[in-house]
Amino acid sequence: MKIDRLLAMTVLLLNRERVSAKELAERFEVSIKTICRDMDTLSQSGIPVFAHQGTSGGFEIMKQYTISRQYLTFGEISSIVAAVKGMGTVLDDSTFASLNEKVKALLSKSDKQQSEQQGEGIVFDLNPWGQGPEARNKVNPLRRIIQVMSR
Structure with missing residues (x-):
């Protein structure tokens, strides 16, 4: 279910500094394009997700952001x-x-x-x-x- 995947991605990004699209795609068994769409969805929902390009690139959430109870x-x-x-x-x-x-x-x-x-x-x-x-x-x-x- 997409909402479960989005929440799991948010928690993962909160616990890790940066995660590559490839790693996310493998972990959630979806395509890299789906991961990019999911990151857009998270951004549109107000979660400050940033994309970094290059060999050490990936997605991360602004360090000051925390998840609500x-x-x-x-x-x-x-x-x-x-x-x-x-x-x-x-x-x-x-x-x-x-x-x-x-x-x-x-x-x-x-x-x-x-x-x-x-x-x-x-x-x-x-x-x-x-x-x-x-x-x-x-x-x-x-x-x-x-x-x-x-x-």
Whole structure:
């Protein structure tokens, strides 16, 4: 369905700096001409898509542009909350609690009511059974090293 493809392209472009028409065509199994028409449609709808020509060319979205919460369903936000809670079971890091609160803030009032009625839902505890603080003591230093090396 075209609308699904357009939304998927928008999310992809928001998450990547630049994507070639060829890569988009292969990913969505359409022609390059269809990709160009889709980019025109996105531009006409108000999404700031820019085309760059040449060997390193492709499409990108203006860096300051963000997607509205309205594109995320209640189920998708609930899945994000479950994943963040799961990561919080392994990593002793306050950023996961903060991230969880920010993601929950994306919920509308009716979504929050639905969430409260359903309870906590599923949380994927990624911490191996019986290895509470010991696993964190192993994972956290590795995480810090990876962060330092990726700078």
